[in-house]
Amino acid sequence: MKYKDYELTIGLEVHAQLSTRTKIFCSCKNETDAEPNTNVCPICLAHPGTLPIINKHAVELAIRASLALNAKINMRSAFARKHYFYPDLPKGYQITQYKYPLAENGYIDIQDKRIRIKRLHIEEDAGKLIHNKDATYVDYNRAGVPLIEIVSEPDIHSVIDAYRYLKELRLILIYAGVTHGDMEKGEFRCEPNISIRKKGEPLGTRTEIKNLNSLKAVRDSIAYEVERQLKLLENNEKVVSVTLLYNEKSKKTEIMRKKETAADYRYFPEPDLPELILTKDMIEKEKENIQLLPAHVREKYEKFNIDKDFIEVIVEDRKSRQFIENVLKVYNNPKSVVSWILTDMRGYLKQTKQTLSSFNYKDIALLIKLTDSKKITKQHATKALSFITKEHKPIEQLLKEQNLIIQEISSKDKELIKKLLSLESEAVEKYKKGKKGIIGYLIGRVMSETKGKLSPSKVKEIVISLLEED
């Protein structure tokens, strides 16, 4: 932070929708983007006389999330009701966990820092308001979708750490198969709260930001809010406890409402649901269901001595990772495979607006292998991408047909090189007088005359030996 007398504290409350087939307390489909109010029933509309029944799979996914976040799981936890009136909340209360959450005291590591997680609990999502110019409508497809809420300890003191924490948290949950994690769809949501204090003074007033649907928005909005609060403090003005809305266009936060008094949610234990009692078997089963986490992927590729930036791409992009893993099964040279796919091939795909899925990993493995063994040049390997998907022929045959394979230098080629050098006497003279750099020109002549079929390094060898001979 630029004002070094101040300390920033960021608290992050994350909600992740669990990727269950059905909702948390009824058998409606967990499919929020269906036609409005098509995935609803008496239970999730809170009709009289209905009762909640806990979805076992939601509990399993929440256990899995807790394990992936190194949290201590409570074998007994309990549900509670949180009351407030809003049209998207059918029962007039949300069923959540309050005093007895599913899990506590977890952590995740971001680079060199450990961010502690205070608690993780299960709760239900609310519906959604749709504002029209004439009226406001409510869509209850989302009402009763299972959520986990993950609350961080006040360990985050910079915007970049907040960003890294969220990014890593999201990846872990996606890897564990707990959530689809699409922020645009609201499957992974974050509400940061921000407070700044003069070092040594008690915690400052917190403000909260809502309506953030990308990691970038989270980062930018916090940065904006930090500046706003610092300015106030520098001018001896008070920070007021407010909820802010982030406007992605103007990149500014706007005050949504003042928190005059703390809302009284009148929590009390949910009498319609028994305590949630877990068994060791349930937990063991979820341990087995966590097969891969981002940290495992990092560890694996770090061993291959691969560039950190490449590793992060592999960790974050599941499609690239799977493709690379497949290629490695055929051709196990991680360094060149990763770098060719993530630079040369990626560039080509971007340019031609294609995706990895249009390629067969076996073809790509062979292309990289041929490049590594100097049978084709890197440029020709990229060029090959334009035709290898179009024809169903063995790739080597295709490369030959296109004259892209580098040929061994024959005596005939040697004669040709000799003849070329004799035509370039001026350049040869310059070389002999010590202008060694001109060799590049000579090699270029040979390459263009032979249409790139010869290996440039071999050509160089021969040219030098011929020049040194005389």
Next chain:
Amino acid sequence: MIKDYLYYLGQIEKKQLKPEDYLKNILDNIKKYENDVHGYIEIFKSELNVNEANPLSHLYVALKDNILYKGHFQEASSRILENYVSTYSATVVERLIKNGANIIGRTNMDEFAMGSSTEYSRHGPTNHPFEHSLIPGGSSGGSAAVVAYGGANFALGSDTGGSVRQPAALCGVVGYKPTYGVLSRYGLISFASSLDTIGLIAKSVRDIRYVLNFLKGKDKHDSTSIDIDIGKDIIDLKHIRFGIIKEFKGFGDIYIWDKFFKAVEKIGKKAHIEEVSIKDIERTIAIYEIISMSEASSNLARYDGIRYGKSVKAQELKETYMRTRALFGKEVKRRILMGTYALSSENYRDFYEKGVKARSQFIKEINRAFKKVDILLSPTTPYLPFKKGERLKDPLLMYKADTFTSYANLAYIPSITIPLEGIYAGLQLSAAYKNDNLLLEVADEIQRL
């Protein structure tokens, strides 16, 4: 010989009574009494049939208006649910129908089951079946009254603090509140979730035991539901230890106590009776009030005029809420307010939390008593049916109707009332948690003495 459902069923089986004559008899009773009693809100006459050969054929069940019956109006006597039509049936109703029972109609009640006299109803009061100027008790007053005058041979009510036993006692019929969870609450409009049970009303204990077998047991729609066994053990009263609850003695009407001790004398000839002291049981009514009102304030939050039921539209959302929820009756509003107060963060420790602690303390006390005795005895109500309107201005007096009954709800235990001879009051028997079978066997024996 009590002319109960099983008696007529026997006659039908022996071809001494035609099923259609049996139904006609019931409908005639309705014709004769209903105008003066006003126990029903609606009668589903055209839906009744007499021919099915199922275990519960010829059972004509009156449903309290807070137990859902698909495709029928369901209002819990509240203006806020005016013209609401149920989209599904309660589990108990499903089980009744599956076994061939007929639903004969829906009965009047105190709004959302909050009351002890069936006067707090948007349909007006129900009268005592035989003394029309008096109240029938409540909140299941309609159900108790129609069984009493023969307008149904069975009824379902709900018992949160005594709402089945108390009107059953005042109308002179049998009313049973099972162990919490024995009858699924799915489809019962919630009042206080941790206390609510569906209760059964009939002429005899044996009718109740017979029908209970078809309704009881775990339900996948209610995670608080449980299984119990109801067998037919032959019980000799001389092995049963009865305990009269000492702390209740002397509270309430002396005529009731007089008849109560006459009944006790009769039992005493067959069985061992002692006096048993249960610490603070006379004060459980306070715990009951705190817990029931707190839960009620939460359960009734869903009636906001947004998705169903009556809605009073306004420009502002808050205004819509306020005007819609103003449709609740006075007593319901009173309880929502008190419950909201008890749950507020400021008062939670002093009220709700204290109530919950006192409840678990009380359960320990009552379990201690059940080590000494098998059945607890007391009158069902401290008072006889009183004049309509008499207590509307004094809610605290009205709440006292639950003094002898609400402890069973707090302790989740089964409890039943059977009529005391010559008076509109009942003898209440309670047993330990899940001892419903014993309770029903003993009550059956006593009813036949």
